Amino acid sequence: MASSSYTQPSTASPLPQLRRLKLLWLVAGLIVAAAYALSARTTEFNLWTIIRDSDLFFQLIREMVPATKERWVHLLTNYLPRLRGPFLQTAQMAILGTVTGAVLSIPLIVLSSRNISPHPAVYTVAKGLMNLLRTIPDLLYAAIFVAAFGVGPISGILALAVFSTAVLAKLTSESVEAVDPGPLEALRAAGGTNLQILRHAVVPQVAPLFWSHCLYVFEVNIRASTVLGLVGAGGIGQQLQLMLSLFQYENAFVIIVVTFLLVAVIDGVSNRIRERLV
Amino acid sequence: MARPGARPRFSARHPAGTIAGAASLLQRTAILVFLVALCWWAAAGIQINVQRIGRGLPAIARIFSSMAPDAQWLWPAVETMGQTLAIALIGTTLGAVLAIPVAILAARNIVVYRAISALGRQLSNAIRAFPELVLGVFFVAAYGPGATAGTLALGVHSIGMLAKLYADIMENVDPGPAEALLAAGAGKLQVFRFAILPQVLPEFVAAALYRFEINLRAANVLGLVGAGGIGVILLQALTLRRWGVVGTCLLVIVAVVSVVDYGSACLRKRLV
Numbered sequence: 001m002a003s004s005s006y007t008q009p010s011t012a013s014p015l016p017q018l019r020r021l022k023l024l025w026l027v028a029g030l031i032v033a034a035a036y037a038l039s040a041r042t043t044e045f046n047l048w049t050i051i052r053d054s055d056l057f058f059q060l061i062r063e064m065v066p067a068t069k070e071r072w073v074h075l076l077t078n079y080l081p082r083l084r085g086p087f088l089q090t091a092q093m094a095i096l097g098t099v100t101g102a103v104l105s106i107p108l109i110v111l112s113s114r115n116i117s118p119h120p121a122v123y124t125v126a127k128g129l130m131n132l133l134r135t136i137p138d139l140l141y142a143a144i145f146v147a148a149f150g151v152g153p154i155s156g157i158l159a160l161a162v163f164s165t166a167v168l169a170k171l172t173s174e175s176v177e178a179v180d181p182g183p184l185e186a187l188r189a190a191g192g193t194n195l196q197i198l199r200h201a202v203v204p205q206v207a208p209l210f211w212s213h214c215l216y217v218f219e220v221n222i223r224a225s226t227v228l229g230l231v232g233a234g235g236i237g238q239q240l241q242l243m244l245s246l247f248q249y250e251n252a253f254v255i256i257v258v259t260f261l262l263v264a265v266i267d268g269v270s271n272r273i274r275e276r277l278v
Numbered sequence: 279m280a281r282p283g284a285r286p287r288f289s290a291r292h293p294a295g296t297i298a299g300a301a302s303l304l305q306r307t308a309i310l311v312f313l314v315a316l317c318w319w320a321a322a323g324i325q326i327n328v329q330r331i332g333r334g335l336p337a338i339a340r341i342f343s344s345m346a347p348d349a350q351w352l353w354p355a356v357e358t359m360g361q362t363l364a365i366a367l368i369g370t371t372l373g374a375v376l377a378i379p380v381a382i383l384a385a386r387n388i389v390v391y392r393a394i395s396a397l398g399r400q401l402s403n404a405i406r407a408f409p410e411l412v413l414g415v416f417f418v419a420a421y422g423p424g425a426t427a428g429t430l431a432l433g434v435h436s437i438g439m440l441a442k443l444y445a446d447i448m449e450n451v452d453p454g455p456a457e458a459l460l461a462a463g464a465g466k467l468q469v470f471r472f473a474i475l476p477q478v479l480p481e482f483v484a485a486a487l488y489r490f491e492i493n494l495r496a497a498n499v500l501g502l503v504g505a506g507g508i509g510v511i512l513l514q515a516l517t518l519r520r521w522g523v524v525g526t527c528l529l530v531i532v533a534v535v536s537v538v539d540y541g542s543a544c545l546r547k548r549l550v
Binding site for chain 2: 035036038039040042043044045046049050053056057059060088089091092093095096099131132135136137139140143144145146147148149150153154157158223224226227230231234240241244249256259260263264
């Protein structure tokens with residue numbers, strides 16, 4: 001009697017559970033397999049043809065990398081100096097986009113942090129707006145702004161600014177929501193106004209994180225601004241697009257290598273500063 | 279009083295009225311001046327024309343107001359969005375699988391030779407430095423426009439991104455189980471299979487899922503350089519100024535990206 005009540009749950013009940021788990025895995029596996037089969041069909045992606053046609057790829061590499069020493073000298077002395085302007089423009093776009101985004105993000109941060117937002121409804125709307133803005137990639141903003149403001153860096157800056165605003169607001173509002181609530185409560189108990197609470201309890205805790213997020217967004221924007229030109233929004237990408245459409249692959253190669261070096265250097269410096277900040 | 283050699287910080291650590299407070303105020307002012315000068319230089323270089331921005335604002339308002347979705351284009355948009363999803367899925371998988379060998383090379387606790395792990399890290403850094411879109415342009419030039427170019431671009435870029443994450447995950451593995459197995463006389467492959475793999479696999483999958491979210495966003499714009507997916511329609515609509523079609527595509531993108539983000543975040547929460 002005692003033994004039956006002891007053995008029954010241990011033998012009978014885990015089995016259906018196990019069977020259900022197995023079924024769940026089976027269904028999940030089937031769904032994943034179907035997704036892959038469908039994806040392979042719609043993209044017509046075929047590793048075999050890619051490997052078979054890899055001579056196309058190597059052909060392009062051969063056309064890109066200068067073969068002789070004379071070509072190298074020619075490119076480095078004649079073409080490289082001409083890239084100074086577009087590269088400076090790329091950096092300037094990233095700077096202005098980041099700074100504009102940082103300024104615009106501040107009100108959005110206050111509205112979209114649960115613990116300092118003036119009203120739950122405002123919080124919901126601000127958070128929703130932020131998430132909506134973030135689902136559209138910066139390049140799409142750039143393509144739309146190019147249609148409105150014309151080809152040039154201004155469209156790129158505005159695109160970076162909109163996207164940076166959303167990303168900075170998201171990252172920083174998460175930091176604000178994670179602050180130590182002690183100082184906030186102390187100030188509120190002492191009769192501090194909302195602005196005083198913000199100034200003396202929230203800002204000191206969040207400021208280093210905000211600066212760090214700004215630097216991170218700047219890194220992202222430097223990367224983004226190198227490609228914004230592909231849709232006509234200024235910077236070095238516009239040169240790259242031009243050179244590729246003219247089949248000037250050697251020039252395109254120089255642009256890609258310099259971009260690579262620039263991004264690596266800026267990433268390194270920015271990482272150093274961020275490590276010191278946080 | 280400030281300790282000599284104490285690291286200066288931006289936060290208000292030093293109260294006003296002390297020497298350290300004055301120094302930190304000076305430092306903050308210097309940084310502010312530097313930032314303002316930087317913006318000034320950048321704005322002067324770009325020749326920001328406020329009037330032109332002012333003229334563009336009504337245009338933006340007009341564009342957004344004429345973006346009312348066009349029901350006729352809903353199905354083509356959904357269909358090409360399916361292709362975008364497929365590009366992101368296969369590209370991420372390609373990267374997630376190929377990143378494993380690079381990550382094993384780069385993890386300092388698995389490959390003990392520092393030269394090799396440094397090489398692995400540099401390899402993943404180098405791959406990562408090329409934005410997906412540059413790779414997209416490159417593969418379009420090599421293989422012609424289409425989804426194959428986009429998939430390859432995402433795959434190659436993901437190798438760089440995921441290899442670094444994977445290597446970090448492997449370096450943070452708890453060495454206990456591996457040591458226990460080694461002490462019990464297990465071979466290297468057995469240690470990997472029974473001590474390392476169970477620890478890292480859920481985190482690998484979570485990293486790949488996160489990458490999938492990012493790649494989906496990237497896949498939306500790869501079409502703008504001819505690499506397949508919804509971006510192709512979008513580019514045509516933008517050049518022809520068919521704002522209704524643009525609106526339809528944006529609606530589909532926002533909806534699909536939001537749903538995928540939500541689902542992926544739920545899965546990741548359960549994994550890690």
